[in-house]
Amino acid sequence: DGGITQSPKYLFRKEGQNVTLSCEQNLNHDAMYWYRQDPGQGLRLIYYSQIVNDFQKGDIAEGYSVSREKKESFPLTVTSAQKNPTAFYLCASSIGAGKRMAFFGQGTRLTVV
Amino acid sequence: GQQVMQIPQYQHVQEGEDFTTYCNSSTTLSNIQWYKQRPGGHPVFLIQLVKSGEVKKQKRLTFQFGEAKKNSSLHITATQTTDVGTYFCAGLNNQGGKLIFGQGTELSVKP
Numbered sequence: 001d002g003g004i005t006q007s008p009k010y011l012f013r014k015e016g017q018n019v020t021l022s023c024e025q026n027l028n029h030d031a032m033y034w035y036r037q038d039p040g041q042g043l044r045l046i047y048y049s050q051i052v053n054d055f056q057k058g059d060i061a062e063g064y065s066v067s068r069e070k071k072e073s074f075p076l077t078v079t080s081a082q083k084n085p086t087a088f089y090l091c092a093s094s095i096g097a098g099k100r101m102a103f104f105g106q107g108t109r110l111t112v113v
Numbered sequence: 114g115q116q117v118m119q120i121p122q123y124q125h126v127q128e129g130e131d132f133t134t135y136c137n138s139s140t141t142l143s144n145i146q147w148y149k150q151r152p153g154g155h156p157v158f159l160i161q162l163v164k165s166g167e168v169k170k171q172k173r174l175t176f177q178f179g180e181a182k183k184n185s186s187l188h189i190t191a192t193q194t195t196d197v198g199t200y201f202c203a204g205l206n207n208q209g210g211k212l213i214f215g216q217g218t219e220l221s222v223k224p
Contacts, residue, residue, distance in 0.1 A: 040122065041216060042119070042214050042216035042217045043156070043201065043203075043214035043217075045211060045212070045213060048211065048212070059213075092156075094212075101158035101161060102146070102156075102203075102212060103158070104156050104157070105155065107155050
């Protein structure tokens with residue numbers, strides 16, 4: 001089945017540790033996105049990539065880093081510089097950047113203790 | 114930067130009542146998309162509007178895109194308990210690439 005997969009579903013990390021969230025898609029989509037969701041704040045764009053080996057900062061990129069070495073993969077690293085990393089992280093992909101519907105992964109709920 | 118504002122944040126209705134959520138952008142949009150997120154789930158695409166003044170219907174759901182392509186609305190007629198969830202609008206700016214989501218409207222339906 002085609003789709004977009006995020007792993008793990010739940011992730012716990014100690015404060016001060018970097019952590020990488022996985023996002024893989026087999027839909028042959030060019031564009032991929034990372035969003036952060038907090039209660040009452042909707043989805044906020046962290047980073048997006050319109051093509052392999054290229055990505056742009058979203059509205060809340062500070063404390064995060066990404067890479068897009070392969071079309072299928074867009075991992076997100078939450079660094080120790082992120083002040084409040086506990087959140088629900090959603091990865092999405094689309095055929096053309098924003099031009100068509102975005103497919104979302106199941107999300108990763110990150111808790112930093 | 115570009116902002117997409119959505120109101121209301123919460124809406125509680127009795128089953129059978131109508132529901133409307135509104136979306137406003139600070140800039141002109143290339144398109145507007147609507148998503149639904151069930152409690153505990155992830156956003157699922159509902160529809161995309163591209164043309165100025167466009168109106169689309171999906172059964173009890175009616176979607177509108179404003180003439181200036183800066184606002185949009187989603188109207189649900191005669192809500193059902195299966196409509197429960199958070200409805201998000203998302204706009205693509207004219208520069209392309211950035212798909213910006215509104216804050217969402219959380220709908221609860223009392224049977």
